[in-house]
Amino acid sequence: MKLISGQVPWENTLLHPPVYPVLKEDITCDCLIVGGGMGGAMMSYRMSLSGADTVLIDKRAVGSGSSHGNTGLLQVSNDKPLTSCMNTFGQENGVLFYKLCQQSVKAILELPGKLDIDPLIMPRSSLLYASVPEDVPALKLENENLIRHGFDSEFWDEETIRSHYSFSKPAALFSRGDAETNPLRTVHSLIDKAHSRGVRVYEHTQAVKYEYKADGVVCHTENGRIFAKNVVFAMGYETQEMKKDRGAVLINTYAIMTEPVQNFPKWHERSLIWETARPYLYFRATMEGRLIAGGKDEELTTSERRDIRVLSQSQRLLEELVALFPELEGIEAEYSWGAVFGSTRDGLPYIGPHPEYPHCYFIEGYGGNGTVYSMIAAELLSDTLAGKVRPELELFSLTRTAKPAPSPAIQG
Known part of the structure; x- marks a missing residue:
């Protein structure tokens, strides 16, 4: 599956990344991680802390799959609001999901001082604005539910928004x-640290067949076999080529990164910005003073069709950015790309075992908060493999049957 179209900006921020060998022999391990993207990186890091004998493989170079198109927003709030989560899964589980996201963001913010390569992680505030006046009552209810359950949230009216930003909207949550x-x-940075602690990493090493045995799994690659007691599949959206999940939905999404901004617009705390409409637009600033805009989601097409759409969709994103911040008139997008993006029908990621794959676990961090989900998954699964029972996994079960509540925007 070709995951990315256009030009992404991240290579220019790490000119000499670590490289790893190709597997050319038979090896054994306690845990095999398949996939060197965000999910595999988080998992390998957590496994290195436990001291378990761990191997990570990727058929590409590390970080060049789905994570390559990631735009780097990490949030406690999700595509599915807390109110909708409580309506769908019950109050206890809805709040549990948001608490796990909150803990995950905190854990990610603690990473930089523990890693040898600076991951360029920094705290940000967020503004979620009402796309249309009709969304305001639900936004007020969402604010009440967030505050009631201990989450940081402020309801801003139109005048407050206008005093902090170049634009005004009917209402927002800050x-x-x-x-x-x-x-x-x-x-x-995560895989490099895991590798320094003993995790064996192999790039350009593709799994071609798996044998599921009573005592583990045999992974056959082109040049060797891996005998693993357990396997964690962290293959991102390509998991759907191996194991189709009925609740998973794949689409195309688009993003741009501008040239550096010389005169920054009126943008309070350079917060993350997104909206109540679904699909939604989102905006953020980078540490280098560039701006990222993303969205314009559309039905999954061929990669060739997506290649063509990048130009027109990136122009539309640029227009949306300038509509919010008129001071940016004339700014250009230096990077424009499109990518496969996955979500689930009920708004939760898939994390955990599957009855048809013994000794195996899956990390499917589908949704706009995929990096946060990857941290949740790494904690839950590393604990599980160490023999600790994590009942939270039931919430993310790959065989769950919960029916989602309708969610065109924020539900009341």
């Missing part, structure tokens, strides 16, 4: 405790 990252540097 919160702190979120973050941004450079996804490529984060992946490499």
Whole structure:
């Protein structure tokens, strides 16, 4: 599956990334991680802390799959609001999901001082604005639910928004405790640290067949076999080529990164910005003073069709950015790309075992908060492999049957 179209910016921020060999022999391990993107990186890092004998393989170079198209927003709030989560899964589980996201963002913010390659992670505030006046009552309810359950949230009216930004909207929720990252540097920094602690990493090593045995799994690659007690599949959206999940939906999404901004617009705390409409637009600033805009999601097409659409969709994103911040008139997009993006029908990622794949676990961090989900998955699965029972996994079960509540925007 070709995952990315156009030109992504991240290579220029890490000119000499670590490289790893191709597997050319038979080896054994306690845990095999398949996939060197964000999910595999988080998992390998957590496994290195446990001291388990771990191997990570990727059929490409590390970090060059789905994570390559990541735009680096890390948030406690999700594509599916807390109110909708409580309506769909019950109050206890809805709040549990948001608490796990909150803990995950905090854990990610603690990473930079523990890694040898700076992942460029930093805290950010967030503004979620009402796309249309009709969304305001639900936004007020969402604010009440967030505050009631201990989450940071402020309800801003039109005048307050206008005093902090170049634009005005009917209403918004402002919160702190979120973050941004450079996804490529984060992946490499985590895997590099895991490797320094003993995790064996092999690039350009593709699994061609798996044998599921009573005592583990045999992974056949082109040049060797891996005998593993357990396997964690962290293959991103390509998991759907191996194991089709009925609740998973793949689409195309688009993003741009501008040239550096010389005169920064009226943008309070350079917060992350997104909206209640679905699909939504989102915007953020980088540490280098560039701006990222993303969205314009559309039905999954061929990669060739997506290649063609990058130019027109990137122009539309640039227009949306300038519509919010008129001071940016004349700014150009230096990078424009499109990518496969996955979500689930009920709004939760898939994390955990599957009955048809013994000794195996899956990390499918589908949704706009995929990096946060990857951290949740790494914690839950590393604990599980160490023999600790994590009942939270039931929430993310690959065989769950919960029916989602309708969610055209924010539900009341």
